[in-house]
Amino acid sequence: MLTFSHDDYQIINKKRVFQGYFAVDQLTLKHRLFKGGWSRAFDREIFERGSAAAVLLFDPVRHEAVFLEQFRVGAITSDLNPWMIEIVAGIIDEGQTETEVVIREAKEEAGFDIGELIEIGKFYASPGGSSEKVTLFCSLVDAQNAEGIFGLDDENEDIRIFTMGIKDIEKSLKAGLFENATAIIAVQWLLLNLGSLVNSDKN
Numbered sequence: 001m002l003t004f005s006h007d008d009y010q011i012i013n014k015k016r017v018f019q020g021y022f023a024v025d026q027l028t029l030k031h032r033l034f035k036g037g038w039s040r041a042f043d044r045e046i047f048e049r050g051s052a053a054a055v056l057l058f059d060p061v062r063h064e065a066v067f068l069e070q071f072r073v074g075a076i077t078s079d080l081n082p083w084m085i086e087i088v089a090g091i092i093d094e095g096q097t098e099t100e101v102v103i104r105e106a107k108e109e110a111g112f113d114i115g116e117l118i119e120i121g122k123f124y125a126s127p128g129g130s131s132e133k134v135t136l137f138c139s140l141v142d143a144q145n146a147e148g149i150f151g152l153d154d155e156n157e158d159i160r161i162f163t164m165g166i167k168d169i170e171k172s173l174k175a176g177l178f179e180n181a182t183a184i185i186a187v188q189w190l191l192l193n194l195g196s197l198v199n200s201d202k203n
Contacts, residue, residue, distance in 0.1 A: 008032045012041055023048040049132040053098035054089035055105070056120070056136070056186040057112060059143035060198045064163040065190060066110055066146045067183075071158065075179070085172075086183050088112075089134075098135040106139070109150050110161045114139040120189050125181055134182055138190070140197065166194065 009031035018024040025048055030041045057066035068086045075082040090105035092098060099117060106112045120136040143163050151157025164172065169187050178184045190197075 017045070022050075045129065047126075047130040047132075049091070049130055051092045051131075051133045051135070052089055052125075053092055053101040053105075053135045054087055054137070054182050054186070055102040055114065055117065056087050056138045056190060057106065057110065057114070057141045057143065057146075058138055058190060058197060059146075059163070060140050062143055062163075063166045063194075063198070064143050064146075065169060065187070066112070066141065066143050066161060066163055068109055069160045069162070070151070072180075080179050084180050084183075085178055086180055087186050089182060098137075102137055102139075108152060109157070109159050110146070111148065111150055112139075112141055112146075114141060116140070120186065123181075123185065136182065136186060136189075138186070138197070166191070 009029060011027055011029045013028040015026050016023060017026045025046045026043060027046060028041055028043050030039045033039055059065070066088075068088065069083055070086065071082055072084045073082070075084060088102065088106050088109050090101045090109075092101050102117065103114055106114045116139065118138040118140075120138055122133060122135050124130070125132045125134055146161055146163050149158065149160055151159040170191065172178060173184070173187055173191075178187060
């Protein structure tokens, strides 16, 4: 693994070429090579979506996780179903923390007041062309009444929430029902850590 330093790459020029709901920046840059020396200067566009935070809501008593279903415009460019099965998530606005975002989004998107958070990890959604970094959490909840339609009208959100048991989660994962990276990472982590989550609720 290459030891990282900010001196290992140089941004020669940066220009914002689009500003809408999201933004696109065009960069001219170069970086150090594994074999030594520097790369040639090259141009790349970065989709500036901002960083995000997400939380998997899991009921350790009922062995159920809470999921969201909503329309995603990015999926209409393929043959995938644009109504995606997801977990609670939101963009981190300036001055906000990851924790504040998932607490807010859990209430807005699913009607849950969440408390203690277990940090699963951080990852880039698509680092080849996007700056978006996701911080992923899990929160233990009582999912007995997890159903209904949520979301903010002024953000055109139409979100259906529902629960899925562990066996159905395993089947759905194998069948390819989960078609976005954040949900896939979250449910795989859940299946790997199920024993400790259930036991922690008993202690």
